[in-house]
Amino acid sequence: MAPSDRTPRTAAACRNDVGLARWVLSRCFHAVPRAAGEAVFRSAGLGHLQRIVTFAFGDGIIEDSEAAFFENEARRLGLHDPAVEEMRRWLRRGLELSRIRGGQLPRVHSTTLHLELDELVHLDVGTVQVRQLASGPRETPGRLVASSRKLRFLGRAGGGNEIAWQKIVEVTAGHGGVDIAATTSRGGGTYRVDDPDYVAAVLSGALRVARRLVIAPGARDSRAVPQAVKAAVWQRDGGACVQCRATEYLEFDHVIPHSRSGATSVNNLQLLCCRCNQEKGARI
Structure with missing residues (x-):
């Protein structure tokens, strides 16, 4: 089946994976060793949370609602894992940078510069x-x-x-x-x-x-990736970096860069980890 023919998986479908893992554990606890069952649940839960984080970064802007959704899902799963803390740190960092890029700029006190009266x-x-x-x-x-x-x-x-x-x-x-x-x-x-x-x-x-181009709440730039496109790319690439197969710090990357008129489409998007994406830069 061609990648474009696959049915995109929704966030609800990923939650169903976690629910299925719980159901299997509850029904088959007598046949499955506890450690093995917990490993299955951990893998499904972390995969679900990583998908939420990656999708949040897919449009270049992290909103409070996306961070809140991650926290709700992490609480619902009850996973206490270093990987969850790392995802949380990355998401909060993205939220901070999104606010700054949107115009909520920090202020730095300087005593060594000669500034105009209204200059910050x-x-x-x-x-x-x-x-x-x-x-x-x-x-x-x-x-x-x-x-x-x-x-x-x-x-x-x-x-x-x-x-x-x-x-x-x-x-x-x-x-x-x-x-x-x-x-x-x-x-x-x-x-x-x-x-x-x-x-x-x-x-x-x-x-x-x-330039008076401050981003309005809820606005998106032209690189925004529709949810259905994110889901199709995620499924096609198996939720892992296409270069090194890492499953953490994933980002949606334009194969032909957006700055070179690359389309925001399934065929022109791929999953890359943060490191591979930085090394690629704007190269094709």
Whole structure:
């Protein structure tokens, strides 16, 4: 049967798997060793929770309702497992970054910058600026500072540059850094930071606020993946990364990147773990 012909499995169907595991345990406890039965239930329960988390990340925005649904299901299953705590941590992290990208920006107190009266600082982190020159890459250590007015790079040895938000085109998190595309060569490039996802979230949020594109509650961007498409991809790929077969930290990845007009369809989506997805980047 072709992948597109398979019937997508709903969240209710996955809950039925857990229910079936419980029914088997209740009916066959005399024939199945307790340890083996608990292992079956644990596997089904963790698979169900991992699916909830992966589906939540599928549209790029984590909402309070999705985090609450995970907590309700984890409570209903009664699983006390390190894997559940790790999923919870990942989901809460996603919720925090979603709020930041949506415009709920942090505020950082700075006593070393000369700011305008109404200017707020949202980010101040150590970084290494990597610029591709004709002679090769040039690395310059310094600080990356994002305010409500502009993005600044302050070189450790002096100098640097600044760029208004209106001249920044896109901010993306890469493997070990953030990539900033701008309409001018000054300020653009790659910045190596300790927490690329957080830095990219703050910069994206500041960019949205500057452009008055703050996400309304419940809104989705054009990369949103419909539930039926998520279910079909999950079933086809067996709930595991197609490259390394990991079953944790799974993400829906566009084979042909969305930035290159890749469709949000079953045939153009695959499951990748976070590590494989970062290593792939925007490559096809």
